[in-house]
Amino acid sequence: MxxxxxxxxxxxxxxxxxxxxxxxxxxxxxxxxxxxxxxxxxxxxxxxxxxxxxxxxxxxxxxxxxxxxxxxxxxxxxxxxxxxxxxxxxxxxxxxxxxxxLHTLGKQRLLGTVNERLMRLAEATHQEELLDYLVMAVQELTGHDRVSVCHFDSDWHGLIVAESLATGSVKPGSVSPGREVPLGRLPALLGQRFPAKDFPVALRGAYERHPVRLIQDVAAPCEHLLPRGAVVDLSDCFLRAPAPERQQYLQRLGVRGALSVAMQGDTGLWGLLFCHSASAYPVTPPVRDAVRTLVQMATQRLLLLRARQEARYLQRVQDSLVLSSNNRLKPQSPYQLFTEHAETWQSLFRAHGVALWVKGSVYQAGNTPKPEAISQLVTRIEKAHVHSGPWCTQETAKEPLTSSLGMSEQSGVLAVPLPTDPSQRGWLIFFRPEQVETLYWAMQPPSAPLTPMMMLPSAAWCEEVTGKSEAWQRVERLAAMDLGEDLTLAISAYEISTLNMHLERERKALADANQRLEQLAHFDPLTQVWNRYRIEQAIDAELVAAKRYGAAFALLLFDVDHFKQINDTLGHSVGDDVLISLARMVESSLRGCDHLGRWGGEEFVVLATHSSMDAAEGLAERLRSLVATLQVTGLNQPMTVSIGVAVWQPDDSCKTIIARADAAMYRAKRNGRNRVEIAEKNVQ
Known part of the structure; x- marks a missing residue:
């Protein structure tokens, strides 16, 4: 049609x-x-x-x-x-x-019910509790036979992670394969998967544009437009009937009435909430709006819980960093560092083995490949993986760089480059074992043999996945980079200490080495601006001057909007070029008495000395406008930044002024990005 x-x-x-x-x-x-x-x-x-x-x-x-x-x-x-x-x-x-x-409803009662559910969702402390309450609340609100939350993985396969069934619905295992489900009931799908082919790109795009979809009766006769000669695009019409293939799909599921609501994450479609009924099922507009409100609140709470969990994990990694004050006074050799911290690293990254490769030497702990295999892996990664981010795989047997290295006991590898030497990087490498996983597919998966489709999913396809490790999560890759940078500095500090002891007569070589350490200690290796440690020193010095002489100063904390999307879609090389170009433009636009530092990831700090609030806000707006004109090869979209501005207050410490600027920056993001926000006086 x-x-x-x-x-x-x-x-x-x-x-x-x-x-x-x-x-x-x-x-x-x-x-x-x-x-x-x-x-x-x-x-x-x-x-x-x-x-x-x-x-x-x-x-x-x-x-x-x-x-x-x-x-x-x-x-x-x-x-x-x-x-x-x-x-x-x-x-x-x-x-x-x-x-x-528009059927008559008790609007005040519906509003009160929704508000009560929103408060409960806002109090949830972990994902399972949050999603379980969401499906229960929606099921009670709509009365559908089955309400489920389907989460998409990185391959767009869907997994039912939460579910609520109406009284009298079919429980798992209560219907034998081949038997029909009783009329008016739907079976449980919790824990089952749907293959990515069930969620084509066009369908996902439709949910991005229109998050709510109602099919009141998949078997009902459809209406036509009259007269037939009218030519109009109704692809955005809420009343449009489902496509024939979608009708067949729902019928195979035993579903006749369906309400679907998209769950939008910070980087795209996180999942879908499905409300299914075995019979035709109307849902009035007020109830649809209430369901959408609950889903939006639950999704935002879900993202917040995940962000907090990641922050706690990153803090644990920060607490484990090896470049402590004692290590700065008495640097340790790579072997000493590895021996002391290997067990902690394995625990943090859930690895069953870890190896450190530095200048041809291999240090190993736990279950790792042979030293020769590790050295060959380093040679291959060094040649194939040129950017500064980590390299990882879940399937060493199928990955071209590892398939011939005899790593049968290691299915997962995460390798972090250590720029300890310009001619040959060091590598910190984590290994994970095979994780045999049994997957239950509600609909026929891509790997299943071609067999007639079941009329109802009373029995799921069972698939055993072998040869793969647990996936390396994004937050783990970020934490590994933090650890790699810290380890690089610690190893460099040891090298300098060794040179100071044994190369006293070779002053020129010692001076060059000290200069290299200074560069590593004070400057970001990618952008060549001050690193976090150096900019914190400058802020502390400015705080002392401000308290002694009353000389006000300001901090501008900013980061690149949608930087993860740039990395994911265009690659880390373009992402690195964006950060380098941004740092050069901002640094060249500052006064001689102002300083720029990379705070971490895509975040930067400008320390504006002798600056009032008006001057700082003017500088922030000027930088924001300049960045919008920046052009980077390979990046076809405009680049923007969100900036938070905080001016020194008499009771400020480095931690509090940074926290105020950080809160202002995130307020700028919430208010639409590509803007400047002024920090509040106090941040709790």
């Missing part, structure tokens, strides 16, 4: 108007019966003749100059004692109006 002449679901009606919202171009075949009004000839009708003068004028007024109405309108049909809800939006040269019945 062409997108110009789609089939429509019968629970609502559709009008297609001209661009001025006056004359009707087409209507759905059920409009007359829904509103109980005769429409003998569509081409002779106006919007006023169908909806009345007052409502028609309001639609035209509110839609004037806009793509869609800011919210739905409600009206009472004069020929029928029933209220309706109206949505209007523009589609090309037409205006599309969707109408559906």
């Amino acid at each position: 062409s997108k110009h002449h789609p089939l429509l679901q019968a629970f609502g009606a559709l009008l297609v108007l001209d661009a001025d919202s006056r004359r009707i171009q087409a209507v759905s075949s059920n409009l007359s019966s829904l509103l109980n009004i005769p429409i003998p000839d569509v081409r002779t009708q106006t919007l006023t003749s169908v909806l009345g003068k007052r409502l028609s004028q309001r639609v035209r007024y509110e839609l004037q100059g806009k793509q869609r109405l800011s919210g739905p309108l409600t009206f009472k049909c004069p020929t029928r004692s029933q209220r309706f809800q109206l949505h209007a939006y523009r589609s090309g040269m037409h205006v599309v109006i969707e109408i559906e019945p």
